[in-house]
Amino acid sequence: MNNYRMIIQYDGTKYAGWQIQGDQKTIQKEIVKAIKIVLKEDVNLIGSGRTDAGVHALGQVANFRTDKEIDLFKFRFSLNSVLPDDISVISINEVEENFHSRFDAKRRTYIYLISQFKSPFYKNYSYFYPQEIDLEKLQVLSRLFIGKKNYSSFCKKSSEVKNRYCEVSNVSWLKHADLIYFKISADRFLHGMVRAIVGTLLNSLKLENPEEYINQVFISEKREAAGEAVPAKGLFLYKVEY
CATH class of the missing domain: 3.30.70.660 (Pseudouridine synthase I, catalytic domain, C-terminal subdomain)
Known part of the structure; x- marks a missing residue:
């Protein structure tokens, strides 16, 4: 299983926060939806923490696992083409399979x-x-x-x-x-x-x-x-x- 870590920026003005909450528009929901369009599969996107409604991010970290081998440059370009203008994946890299964006974080600023x-x-x-x-x-x-x-x-x-x-x-x-x-x-x-x-x-x-x-x-x-x-x-x- 391949594990990929992303650094994400977003303008939280129009969103009900990071975490998926039913029918509400959230950052996590938009990214999961975009990944499904690009990879043709549902993934479990794990964020480093939950930002509240209206809160922005310059360096949110999230990871997901997939059996697929991803061309990182092509994937990031495709994902950003699908994502709304107020959400951007600024980097992506492969990490160890047991890496967890939330539980492994030592400090947040x-x-x-x-x-x-x-x-x-x-x-x-x-x-x-x-x-x-x-x-x-x-x-x-x-x-x-x-x-x-x-x-x-x-x-x-x-x-x-x-x-x-x-x-x-x-x-x-x-x-x-x-x-x-x-x-x-x-x-x-x-x-x-x-x-x-x-x-x-x-x-x-x-x-x-x-x-x-x-x-x-x-x-x-x-x-x-x-x-x-x-x-x-x-x-x-x-x-x-x-």
Whole structure:
């Protein structure tokens, strides 16, 4: 059995997320459909993680197995010809048969974009937030998220996972040109976690004791204690490391 790994980029604006969900339009569903057209067979496409509705990806990783020997250059060209314009396979290579995009991933990195002035070119890919942002203060506060912690307060209540511990290895803020970039890396992420963290950090800037506020959010282990989640359109799955 041959196992193929792909790196995929997509604009999630028109999709209900990565994972196949019945009749809804999803990224995974579109790619599986395209592969069937090219290979003339159904495959089990395994993604490194589930991105939510409206979330984009610069480096989603997925793999599938087939008995067929694939001409990688020809297959990628054919697949991209069939896929919608807002989904693209940017690379494909053969990997070991036991490689699993989700379970073998060691670290995932997301970025979140914030724009501080109204722009028609940023509206689908960033959160318009015209209020003052103290990046130095956010950088200091973000250190409170480093390490292995219980992220129950930062995931959607509907999350069905039993283990809500995640180990965050890096958090940073950067302003470049007209955009503010939030970047976070961890071994795993819960449903809605990044958007809740960004919302909580922005909310903390309005408070007299922001560190105490963030610590109390962690202690409560209740989603309502954290800040409101920022919009999905500013979130990108940046890369997955193995």
